[in-house]
Amino acid sequence: MEVEDVRLAVVHQFAAGVLPDRASLAAALATDEASVDDALDVLADQRHVVLREGRIVMAHPFAAIPLGFSVMGRETLWWGGCAWDSFAVPHLLPDEPEVLVATRCPGCDAALAWVVGRQDPPEGEEVAHFLVPAAHIWDDVVHTCGNQRLFCAEDCVDRWLEVTGHDKGDVFDLATLWRLARGWYAGRLERGYVRREPDAARDYFRSVGLSGPFWGL
Structure with missing residues (x-):
């Protein structure tokens, strides 16, 4: 599994109307949640996702929280x-x-x-x-x-x-x-x-x- 695989899984789950989390991403990518966590940290550093307390709250243009x-x-x-x-x-x-x-x-x-x-x-x-x-x-x-x-x-x-x-x-x-x-x-x-x-x-x-x-x- 590559970091890019996780990025794609995040945006495609959002696009399908699913709020992505560690469990759903790990299941979709046939990997463990710890590996997903590591990839999400990299993606957050690269500004592909926004995390709050480890939770994915944004992957532009999608959001998991109400912003108006x-x-x-x-x-x-x-x-x-x-x-x-x-x-x-x-x-x-x-x-x-x-x-x-x-x-x-x-x-x-x-x-x-x-x-x-x-x-x-x-x-x-x-x-x-x-x-x-x-x-x-x-x-x-x-x-x-x-x-x-x-x-x-x-x-x-x-x-x-x-x-x-x-x-x-x-x-x-x-x-x-x-x-x-x-x-x-x-x-x-x-x-x-x-x-x-x-x-x-x-x-x-x-x-x-x-x-x-x-x-x-």
Whole structure:
């Protein structure tokens, strides 16, 4: 068993709507849980999975904990890791050409939902607000993802910032969020997937219309 085998088992179990754990991964790979633990530690160091007290809580774009979004496919319901990850699901899964992404506006608590597909961005005047700059995403990635949210409008962002005391991050429209999500995880379900290093990430951000110091540009 290789570390890559465990990575693939994790993301494919998530994709199938199963929350992966040591037991399910060990059974799927015909190995022991101690070997799975060792591989998960490596994958966490490589930022392929996020562990909390040894438990897998995220393998982007999937989450095992609620972070503000649900993503409903034809037969499967997932927790969305954040606005970015939720919009990425139909682009990653070949059998899910569109999904229903649902959340609440943190500023006014209004229910929000979009059908997100591969061909065009969803329509709407809502905005995304990302609190944590790109260079600090992995300082506390669960906190980061929990604060990549969708709001009714920028007025709701400002209201939420006033209540929480946070400084304003970056605000952009649904079309930009869709472009950001569209190709970010390409190849993640395949063997040999490589995460983008900072230079490649900055080029990608620029290609989808995101710029400025928040994005390392």
